[in-house]
Amino acid sequence: MDVVNVFDYERLAAAKLAPSAWDYYQSGADDEVTLGANRAAFARIWLRPRFMRDVGQIEMATTVLGTPVSMPILVAPTALHGLAHPDGECATAPAVGAEGTLMIVSDSASRCMEDIAAVATGPLWYQLYAADRETTEAHVRRATEAGYRAIVLTVDAPRWGRKERALRSDFDQPPQVIYGNYASTETKRAIMPLTWEVFDWLRTLTPVPFLLKGILTAEDAELAVAHGAAGIVVSNHGGRQLDSAIPSIVALPEIVAAVGDRCAVYMDGGIRRGTDVLKALALGAQAVLVGRPILWGLAAAGPAGVQSVLALLRDEFAQALALAGCATLADITPALLRMGF
Numbered sequence: 001m002d003v004v005n006v007f008d009y010e011r012l013a014a015a016k017l018a019p020s021a022w023d024y025y026q027s028g029a030d031d032e033v034t035l036g037a038n039r040a041a042f043a044r045i046w047l048r049p050r051f052m053r054d055v056g057q058i059e060m061a062t063t064v065l066g067t068p069v070s071m072p073i074l075v076a077p078t079a080l081h082g083l084a085h086p087d088g089e090c091a092t093a094p095a096v097g098a099e100g101t102l103m104i105v106s107d108s109a110s111r112c113m114e115d116i117a118a119v120a121t122g123p124l125w126y127q128l129y130a131a132d133r134e135t136t137e138a139h140v141r142r143a144t145e146a147g148y149r150a151i152v153l154t155v156d157a158p159r160w161g162r163k164e165r166a167l168r169s170d171f172d173q174p175p176q177v178i179y180g181n182y183a184s185t186e187t188k189r190a191i192m193p194l195t196w197e198v199f200d201w202l203r204t205l206t207p208v209p210f211l212l213k214g215i216l217t218a219e220d221a222e223l224a225v226a227h228g229a230a231g232i233v234v235s236n237h238g239g240r241q242l243d244s245a246i247p248s249i250v251a252l253p254e255i256v257a258a259v260g261d262r263c264a265v266y267m268d269g270g271i272r273r274g275t276d277v278l279k280a281l282a283l284g285a286q287a288v289l290v291g292r293p294i295l296w297g298l299a300a301a302g303p304a305g306v307q308s309v310l311a312l313l314r315d316e317f318a319q320a321l322a323l324a325g326c327a328t329l330a331d332i333t334p335a336l337l338r339m340g341f
Ligand SMILES: Cc1cc2nc3c(=O)[nH]c(=O)nc-3n(C[C@H](O)[C@H](O)[C@H](O)COP(=O)(O)O)c2cc1C
Pocket: 024, 025, 026, 038, 076, 077, 078, 079, 106, 107, 108, 109, 127, 154, 213, 235, 236, 237, 238, 239, 240, 268, 269, 270, 271, 289, 290, 291, 292, 293
């Protein structure tokens, strides 16, 4: 068997992608301490399985901000799918829809948001960066018009992280791979200072709900709720921004405790196994997002690879639920966990 887990797609993608594209996808900032810690932290969380329960039928369908999804596993926004497949995000989106889940389309996608929406078969959210004021406003309006159901504003990028692996391999966009939502690379490079006032202004532009992605503290989570965020994505950008930032799974509990049921909480960073999903949900996330594995699937096997990655995670999550004694998501409680050594 060639493929038994998502790491097999990592190996296949490494063999297939141009080295500089591979480095761009894989790299984290600086020493990649956070990148490694995102994964390592999961290994310090132990499961306390319960037995003698009927787990013959596993039910994992749920809703995210009112939108039904087949499982609490969503697709994180990642830039430039065109490096992995000639159709870029237009190859990814229908594959995600076919698995019944939701894709967050990156503002830095290689295809424009309207083209992606036109071929999508499932629900979409739009991830927004703070570019210059006019471009950012235009992106909010276009995403609303194109039917994106929420806007995910990424807050952790007042500057771009230094991805040294990508710098060393001289990552250079091939000319056919462009930023599909931007008129030019110059427009793409502008970053307006993102403050709570800017967020208040952005919210006036659309009736569509906003989530804030990249929140890592209870203090910012409290402010997010106060400023009307419908959801938070606890994330350190897959270790690509502030190196030594706290692993997302370690930050999750204080944010869940701070916001309670006042807004939805999701997380990403290092989700590679069904047991990772179970741990994140037991710590209070309502769903998780998956970043790099989707790119690995796309690079290795196109849309079928994306579907296969999602199917592997779904099957592993069902396995984890059953073996831990949970038949439904409601059965997942903090009592499943023992933190430590
Ligand atoms: C190649 C790559 C590109 C990314 N591009 C974006 C982006 O455009 N916008 C964004 O908010 N996050 C971006 N991220 C971060 C992801 O949304 C997500 O937070 C992270 O990948 C999750 O970690 P994981 O890759 O370990 O699953 C990117 C991540 C990677 C690996």
